[in-house]
Amino acid sequence: xxxxxxxxxxxxxxxxxxxxxxxxxxxxxxxxxxxxxxxxxxxxxxxxxxxxxxxxxxxxxxxxxxxxxxxxxxxxxxxxxxxxxxxxxxxxxxxxxxxxxxxxxxxxxxxxxxxxxxxxxxxxxxxxxxxxxxxxxxxxxxxxxxxxxxxxxxxxxxxxxxxxxxxxxxxxxxxxxxxxxxxxxxxxxxxxxxxxxxxxxxxxxxxxxxxxxxxxxxxxxxxxxxxxxxxxxxxxxxxxxxxxxxxxxxxxxxxxxxxxxxxxxxxxxxxxxxxxxxxxxxxxxxxxxxxxxxxxxxxxxxxxxxxxxxxxxxxxxxxxxxxxxxxxxxxxxxxxxxxxxxxxxxx
Numbered sequence: 304x305x306x307x308x309x310x311x312x313x314x315x316x317x318x319x320x321x322x323x324x325x326x327x328x329x330x331x332x333x334x335x336x337x338x339x340x341x342x343x344x345x346x347x348x349x350x351x352x353x354x355x356x357x358x359x360x361x362x363x364x365x366x367x368x369x370x371x372x373x374x375x376x377x378x379x380x381x382x383x384x385x386x387x388x389x390x391x392x393x394x395x396x397x398x399x400x401x402x403x404x405x406x407x408x409x410x411x412x413x414x415x416x417x418x419x420x421x422x423x424x425x426x427x428x429x430x431x432x433x434x435x436x437x438x439x440x441x442x443x444x445x446x447x448x449x450x451x452x453x454x455x456x457x458x459x460x461x462x463x464x465x466x467x468x469x470x471x472x473x474x475x476x477x478x479x480x481x482x483x484x485x486x487x488x489x490x491x492x493x494x495x496x497x498x499x500x501x502x503x504x505x506x507x508x509x510x511x512x513x514x515x516x517x518x519x520x521x522x523x524x525x526x527x528x529x530x531x532x533x534x535x536x537x538x539x540x541x542x543x544x545x546x547x548x549x550x551x552x553x554x555x556x557x558x559x560x561x562x563x564x565x566x567x568x569x570x571x572x573x574x575x576x577x578x579x580x581x582x583x584x585x586x587x588x589x590x591x592x593x594x595x596x597x598x599x600x601x602x603x604x605x606x607x608x609x610x611x612x613x614x615x616x617x618x619x620x621x622x623x624x625x626x627x628x629x630x631x632x633x634x635x636x637x638x639x640x641x642x643x644x645x646x647x648x649x650x
Contacts, residue, residue, distance in 0.1 A: 312331065315331045319331070340361070340364055340365040342361055342364065342421075343421060343422055345422060345424065346360055346361070346400070346421065346422075347361075349398070351394075351398060352394055352395070352398060353391070353394060355383070355387060355390070355391045356390075356391040356394040356395055358391075359377070359383075359388065359391040359392070359395070360395055360400055360401075360419075362377075362381065363401075363419050364419065364421055372417055372419075373415065373417075374388050374389050374392065395419075398423070399420065399423030399424075399426075400419060400420060400421075400423055401417065401418070401419055401420075402417070402418045402420075403415055403416070403417050403418075404416055404418075507589075508589050508590070509589070510547075510548070510550060510551045510585055510588060510589055511550070511551050511554035511555075511588065511589060511592050512550040512551070512553075512554055513550065513553040513554045513556075513557040514557065516549075516550060516553050520553040520556055520557065521549055521553065523552075523553075523556060523562065524548075524549040524550075524552035524553045524556065525545060525546075525549055527552055527562050527565060527566060528540055528545045528548055528549065528552060528584075529545055530566075531566065531569065531570065531584075534566060534570055535570040535573065537573070537576055537577040537580060538569070538570060538573075538577065538580045538583075538584065539580065540580060540581060540584070541581075544580075544581040547581075547585075548581070548584055548585060548588065551585065551588035551589065552565060552588065554588075554592065555588070555592065555593070558592075558593055558594070558595050558596065559596050560593060568587060568591055569584055569587055569588070613626040613627065613628060614626065614627075614628070616629070616630050616631065617630070618631075618632055618633040618636055619631060619632055619636075620632050620633070620636035620639075620640075621633065621635070621636055623635075
C-alpha cells in the first residue's frame, strides 16, 4: 500500500508567487485569525538554548495567565519526563526568560510564583518616559461682558433741561495670554529589574581547615568520606576528591563533632539525583560548620553582685540600735557630747 501524499501542500506550492528556491525550506504562510501565539526570532533562533528549551518556552508562552507551570504540572500536561522538563526550565532561567521565586500568601502558605518574559533583553534597555498630554497652544479669548444700556430718564418740565451725563467708556479687558505648555518630564533613571545572565557571582567561601591536621584526624576523615557510598550510593567520591575534602571533615572533628553526626548532615535531605556529589559535600561542609564548643569558663555564670549592707550597732550611751560599720555612739549622742564639750570650753 502506497504512502498517502499530501496534495494540499503540493497545490499550495504552485500558488506561491515568484521563483522558489532550489533547495532548503520553503514557507507556506497562512495568516492566523484565532488561537495563535506570537514568537520572536530572538527565542526561536536563540543560539544558547536547546531545542527542548525553546519548545517549552513556546508552550509556556501559549498558556493563559495563572496556569501552573511547575515541573510536575508540565509533566502531567506534556509527554516529556520530569528530568527533561527540569533541564529545560533551568536553561530558560539561566537566560532570563524564566524566574521562579517563593512567596508567602496572607494565610501563611508558601507558593512558587513563576514569571515568564518573551523578550528579556528588552528589560535591559532604557525605557522612554511617556510624554504628558499637552494643552492646546492657543486659548479662546474671553469675550468682554456686554454693556447694559443706560435707562432713559424722562426729564421734568423745565425751560432748559440739563443734558444727560455721558457714561464713562468701559475698558475692554485684554484676552488672556495663551497657556504655556508644561515642561517635558525627564525620563526617570533606568533601574534594572532582572540581573543579566553574565552578572558576576560572589565568590564562594573556602573549605574549612583545622588548626592542625594530625594523622589521626586525617585517617578518620578519609575513612568517613570513603564510607559515604555504603550509606548513600549517590555519594560515591573519587580518591582525589576524598583527599581534597579531608581538611573540611577534620575541621568538624576538631570541634568535637561525632562522625555519625557528620555523615547524617552530609547525606540527609539530599536532592534526587545528586549530579555532583563532590560539590554538594563541599558546600555542606562549608556552610553547615558548627561553632567551637565553649570552654568551662565560658559556661560558668558570673558571680552575683551583692550590695554591701551596713550592720546594726548598739549605742554605748543610750543603747539605741543604729547602723554603723563600727560600734560607738549614735548621732544624737554624738551631738550631745559635742554641745557639752563646747559649753565646757566656753566656761
